[in-house]
Amino acid sequence: MDFLDRAISVLMHDGTVIYPTETVYGLGADALSDNAIQKVYEAKKRPLSQPISIAVSDFDMLAAVAFVDSSIQEFIQMFLPGPVTVVLKAKYSLPALLSGGTGMIGIRMPAHDLALQLIERFDSPITATSANLHGAMDPATPDQCTVPRDLLIDGGRLPGAPSTVVDLVNRKILRRGIQAEKIEQLLSSL
Numbered sequence: 001m002d003f004l005d006r007a008i009s010v011l012m013h014d015g016t017v018i019y020p021t022e023t024v025y026g027l028g029a030d031a032l033s034d035n036a037i038q039k040v041y042e043a044k045k046r047p048l049s050q051p052i053s054i055a056v057s058d059f060d061m062l063a064a065v066a067f068v069d070s071s072i073q074e075f076i077q078m079f080l081p082g083p084v085t086v087v088l089k090a091k092y093s094l095p096a097l098l099s100g101g102t103g104m105i106g107i108r109m110p111a112h113d114l115a116l117q118l119i120e121r122f123d124s125p126i127t128a129t130s131a132n133l134h135g136a137m138d139p140a141t142p143d144q145c146t147v148p149r150d151l152l153i154d155g156g157r158l159p160g161a162p163s164t165v166v167d168l169v170n171r172k173i174l175r176r177g178i179q180a181e182k183i184e185q186l187l188s189s190l
Helices: 003-012 034-044 059-065 070-079 113-122 180-187
Strands: 017-020 025-028 082-089 104-109 164-167 172-175
Touching: 003 017, 003 113, 017 113, 025 034, 059 070, 059 104, 070 082, 070 180, 164 180, 172 180
Parallel strands: 082 164
Antiparallel strands: 017 025, 082 104, 164 172
16 A cells, blocks of 8 residues: 555545645635534644635535635636735535635645646545644644644755735735735736
8 A cells, every 4th residue: 555545544544644745734624524524623723713725626516615706716726836825705515614604715735746746636625734833833844743744744944935826706915925015916906
């Protein structure tokens, strides 16, 4: 059994997996399982009122969990996959626990082959929050991943810069990160 098979088995049993992305290490769990999502909140010591982003492997998976109108479709395709989290109105297929009561969901499509393979082979969205305690430094190396987990996939040293979080419903940047200036310019034209 290779490491991706082990990771998928962990995800299928509501476990947590730390995985590399093009930015930082993420803490992944089945984004459609309330039990798995609860484990992520507990591992991070994160307040339930704060949403947790998810990661998808393709645009079909994204459209299955969030509403994407034609005015933002081109924007999404321009930046994903990549170091951007887009915040959209969540579909009812997603557990409400993920949105922290907002009805919105942050979605990543990592530009990292291993992360995309994991999500694609799992064939379902996984959580995409950083693999650190709530409020701690974003983990760029495996030893900086301080949360409890069932499996860690070592991807070596990562860049460590966070993704830019952009609210496409209200057309504003919520967290500046990689490509923030370019995103800001394009937001004004939407």
